[in-house]
Amino acid sequence: MVSGSAARLIGDVCRRRWKQATGKLVEVTPQGGVSWPHTLPPEMENVTAAIALTEPGWIGKRGRFEAFRLTRDAINAARKYIYIETQYLASFGVARVIAKRLKEADGPEIAVLVTKSSHGLIEKLAMGRNRDRLIRRLKRIDRYDRLRVMYPVVPDGKGGEQEVGIHSKLIIVDDRFIRIGSSNLNNRSEGLDTECDLAIEAESAAHRRAITSFRHRLIAEHLDATSEAVRDMETAKRSLLNAIDVLNTRKRGLRHFAIGARGETSPIIGTAFVDPRRPYRPLQKLRLRMSRLLRAIF
Structure with a gap:
């Protein structure tokens, strides 16, 4: 658990990603609306987080x-x-x-x-x-x-x-x-x-x-x-x-x-497909076309 500006930043990330996924906005909890539970002593205070x-x-x-x-x-x-x-x-x-x-x-x-x-x-x-x-x-x-x-x-x-x-x-x-x-x-x-x-x-x-x-x-x-x-x-x-x-x-x-x-020490054949580092470009193009089509329809 975290509080303060770190918690607010995490909340901002969650709300932005939720809107991207669903198109819906999540209301922001008023500052001070949720307090740190008194039964849980914090392990660290006044720390810099990223x-x-x-x-x-x-x-x-x-x-x-x-x-x-x-x-x-x-x-x-x-x-x-x-x-x-x-x-x-x-x-x-x-x-x-x-x-x-x-x-x-x-x-x-x-x-x-x-x-x-x-x-x-x-x-x-x-x-x-x-x-x-x-x-x-x-x-x-x-x-x-x-x-x-x-x-x-x-x-x-x-x-x-x-x-x-x-x-x-x-x-x-x-x-x-x-x-x-x-x-x-x-x-x-x-x-x-x-x-x-x-x-x-x-x-x-x-x-x-x-x-x-x-x-x-x-x-x-x-x-x-x-x-x-x-x-x-x-x-x-x-x-x-x-x-x-x-x-x-x-x-x-x-x-x-x-x-x-x-034995072998290199990645198995096909790793780029089953565990890729980046989105597959043909799927990127399909996703872009679908998003444009949906925007034109709705």
Whole structure:
């Protein structure tokens, strides 16, 4: 939850997109009409926030690609570690940025939590297989052992384990930057789908502590541990990845993708059609003609 000018800006985006989709206007809630719930103490106050949008560029309309650029810049700016949760990991554009950081002798540690199982033929082809090829490419580059790509599991009640789907879209860098919203790390989220992300950069020690606490709670949830245990282990090991490795001993935890170094590392054939970065131009022309026809009729 956010309040103030950030909330008003998000409201403006929602109303504009709703009008584009339905042609209907949504009335603006009077300022001060909705107050912050007194039962929910805010974790950060007086912070500077930004909205990063993704909107496809159609013929005659310029697109917006702020979310991908923000992700790229955040990864490039990392000094110590990058923590990512994403439903899909299939963007080779993002992979190139991560690969660049992995090649650095003193680059950041990178932990990525992603959904393992894909559903449906298209998702399995575009997201599942490309994810595996992307992980394989990054593993080959990770000569300094600073990358972990994992998926969460819980006990299934029958002596085995059950995968947990990741639906969050989150990036935390050095506990001084956080981006949370709707953008996945796949091609569609870079320029075809309509996305909205909120980014916050810490401006004080209190802000950094709040982001650190949030990250520790997330990791603790996946490892069936306490946030204090994650905090203490990270301090003792001076490493995000080593702390996860040490605490990852329970049935509820994180599992590594069993992907060997041998095999293909390039996107599958047809990726441009099933997971495109931009709208397909023939469809753009059809959409433009249909919109002109409808305007002429109505």
